[in-house]
Amino acid sequence: xxxxxxxxxxxxxxxxxxxxxxxxxxxxxxxxxxxxxxxxxxxxxxxxxxxxxxxxxxxxxxxxxxxxxxxxxxxxxxxxxxxxxxxxxxxxxxxxxxxxxxxxxxxxxxxxxxxxxxxxxxxxxxxxxxxxxxxxxxxxxxxxxxxxxxxxxxxxxxxxxxxxxxxxxxxxxxxxxxxxxxxxxxxxxxxxxxxxxxxxxxxxxxxxxxxxxxxxxxxxxxxxxxxxxxxxxxxxxxxxxxxxxxxxxxxxxxxxxxxxxxxxxxxxxxxxxxxxxxxxxxxxxxxxxxxxxxxxxxxxxxxxxxxxxxxxxxxxxxxxxxxxxxxxxxxxxxxxxxxxxxxxxxxxxxxxxxxxxxxxxxxxxxxxxxxxxxxxxxxxxxxxxxxxxxxxxxxxxxxxxxxxxxxxxxxxxxxxxxxxxxxxxxxxxxxxxxxxxxxxxxxxxxxxxxxxxxxxxxxxxxxxxxxxxxxxxxxxxxxxxxxxxxxxxxxxxxxxxxxxxxxxxxxxxxxxxxxxxxxxxxxxxxxxxxxxxxxxxxxxxxxxxxxxxxxxxxxxxxxxxxxxxxxxxxxxxxxxxxxxxxxxxxxxxxxxxxxxxxxxxxxxx
Amino acid sequence: xxxxxxxxxxxxxxxxxxxxxxxxxxxxxxxxxxxxxxxxxxxxxxxxxxxxxxxxxxxxxxxxxxxxxxxxxxxxxxxxxxxxxxxxxxxxxxxxxxxxxxxxxxxxxxxxxxxxxxxxxxxxxxxxxxxxxxxx
Numbered sequence: 001x002x003x004x005x006x007x008x009x010x011x012x013x014x015x016x017x018x019x020x021x022x023x024x025x026x027x028x029x030x031x032x033x034x035x036x037x038x039x040x041x042x043x044x045x046x047x048x049x050x051x052x053x054x055x056x057x058x059x060x061x062x063x064x065x066x067x068x069x070x071x072x073x074x075x076x077x078x079x080x081x082x083x084x085x086x087x088x089x090x091x092x093x094x095x096x097x098x099x100x101x102x103x104x105x106x107x108x109x110x111x112x113x114x115x116x117x118x119x120x121x122x123x124x125x126x127x128x129x130x131x132x133x134x135x136x137x138x139x140x141x142x143x144x145x146x147x148x149x150x151x152x153x154x155x156x157x158x159x160x161x162x163x164x165x166x167x168x169x170x171x172x173x174x175x176x177x178x179x180x181x182x183x184x185x186x187x188x189x190x191x192x193x194x195x196x197x198x199x200x201x202x203x204x205x206x207x208x209x210x211x212x213x214x215x216x217x218x219x220x221x222x223x224x225x226x227x228x229x230x231x232x233x234x235x236x237x238x239x240x241x242x243x244x245x246x247x248x249x250x251x252x253x254x255x256x257x258x259x260x261x262x263x264x265x266x267x268x269x270x271x272x273x274x275x276x277x278x279x280x281x282x283x284x285x286x287x288x289x290x291x292x293x294x295x296x297x298x299x300x301x302x303x304x305x306x307x308x309x310x311x312x313x314x315x316x317x318x319x320x321x322x323x324x325x326x327x328x329x330x331x332x333x334x335x336x337x338x339x340x341x342x343x344x345x346x347x348x349x350x351x352x353x354x355x356x357x358x359x360x361x362x363x364x365x366x367x368x369x370x371x372x373x374x375x376x377x378x379x380x381x382x383x384x385x386x387x388x389x390x391x392x393x394x395x396x397x398x399x400x401x402x403x404x405x406x407x408x409x410x411x412x413x414x415x416x417x418x419x420x421x422x423x424x425x426x427x428x429x430x431x432x433x434x435x436x437x438x439x440x441x442x443x444x445x446x447x448x449x450x451x452x453x454x455x456x457x458x459x460x461x462x463x464x465x466x467x468x469x470x471x472x473x474x475x476x477x478x479x480x481x482x483x484x485x486x487x488x489x490x491x492x493x494x495x496x497x498x499x500x501x502x503x504x505x506x507x508x509x510x511x512x513x514x515x516x517x518x519x520x521x522x523x524x525x526x527x528x529x530x531x532x533x534x535x536x537x538x539x540x541x542x543x544x545x546x547x548x549x550x551x552x553x554x555x556x557x558x559x560x561x562x563x564x565x566x567x568x569x570x571x572x573x574x575x576x577x578x579x580x581x582x583x584x585x586x587x588x589x590x591x592x593x594x595x596x597x598x599x600x601x602x603x604x605x
Numbered sequence: 606x607x608x609x610x611x612x613x614x615x616x617x618x619x620x621x622x623x624x625x626x627x628x629x630x631x632x633x634x635x636x637x638x639x640x641x642x643x644x645x646x647x648x649x650x651x652x653x654x655x656x657x658x659x660x661x662x663x664x665x666x667x668x669x670x671x672x673x674x675x676x677x678x679x680x681x682x683x684x685x686x687x688x689x690x691x692x693x694x695x696x697x698x699x700x701x702x703x704x705x706x707x708x709x710x711x712x713x714x715x716x717x718x719x720x721x722x723x724x725x726x727x728x729x730x731x732x733x734x735x736x737x738x739x740x741x
Binding site: 031176301313 | 693
């Protein structure tokens, strides 16, 4: 993985110092809240319902064990609200029906970052100092700027990969970091990059989606998509370039972002994303970008054309770790004998959580952070520490945050799988549910987030609780269940085979259910937003609706057909009927909320 | 490694002299197309920040300086805060009139926070990866 140079390290150090100065001026009253806000956002600091949230950047998801240990320390020592803040939060959420708010944990986000929810803002500069010591930061993880760049969690190791996207992602990370011209865009700007045959990075859902490919004569370049996005108006990105030579990517991105900076709407936050500009202007947008790019090349000297030597320098960071090249057992132990139920559980884990690798002697193993008693993607301080130990012992010290809110070990020797399974099981992160219903994507929702219209985590918990029988989960097979607490779509409900969206009407929590969405993966098909199956449901009905949808599938599927394939074949009608049949509360009205959600920092994500 | 030179002239709002200077000054709205501007005989171009979060003038300054070769003064006006002056300097501004409540000293201090940057800009057109020995 990428190793910081002296320059990188000094740069992050200077950024931490700059942030401390800004925080101190804010705390002293000199820097007013409205003027501090964009500055803290571009360092990853939101203000949520009860406490700040920190989003730590994990470029394209890659984490070293030493970084995981510092994240664990932050969870343990800093993700701790004051007694007064905690009491207020607990009392308020209890009234909504949330019995307990955990503290002291990190959270894996869909954009491969790590979030904390309870760090007092007064300690935020100390946390940035800690992060800087292990080459980490929160730069541009929030705010109206170019965000952290995401990729495939299997980048560099997937058998179906044509070109490793990580060196390009790193070069783009450096280019976009503190770009002086693009720090105050109309809205946030997200880039995803994929280098495999399968799109595992949801590229069509990004402001810019990039596919590395070779042209007919074998040259490497990018297919460039632009204008995808979720939110209130889901849009699938359109193709801007079928093939852009790889060394032009920074010049081309400069053209795209400059056109967006100039023409993107600033009068209405809901219409400020580039997707709206692309839709409204159509070919004119394409022409503007191409003209701007031509000028960058012809008149500005194309300064950001990437030299081969720079690509080589960065690529050298992404060679497979030396110690795993020969796939020697990391444990030096005999493979443990597994018998009876253990053997069956192990086989299930192999089939769901273990994936093939470019190196036939290695495997990619996903640790499941989807288990009863924890919110999807949450990891306690102890679990973060233990994950670091697993990474050291089994995966050359490296782990990856996945888009699906789990942790993946990329360099596991096949002969170590039984030992890894036992160790992961002891930690509670060996549930064989990767890709299955309970491996759901969920946003923090109305228990933590100030934007949310409804809570997400209680639904996730209820559905997880109902589907604890692994025979049943395996029978249902792969299902993408995605839950968002509001239209901002952090839980990616648009791309769920089953999507759940929290809405707030008349001071009540309601949930819209949609069917048939796709992130663009092989299983799900071409990227498309799901379709809403009718009026919203009450919170108490959602688990029943999910069950009704799945039962309909099980009753009507043909042999070997997945849930999403059944939805496509059967259409929405049979599912609508089944879902409406379980309504018991929505006729009489949903649960009344005495606490109004969606209170602050509107649209600041 | 290049060291940022503090070239931007920071001007307190109170120090603005509104009397005629004999300078030929062009005021550009922040939705103006910089390629349509006649630069001949212009001494200074004033670009607008209606709100500090409206970043259009950064692109205008960059284009005027780099693409259109304007060598006169490019001045930031409007909602100009100490925490954006470094971005202004890097985008091609050569002077900035700070909002009335902003401190020139604090703004000056912001200009030296970083030794250098990754990407090229109006002040240093070459990115780090093209600067000799910079990334070693």
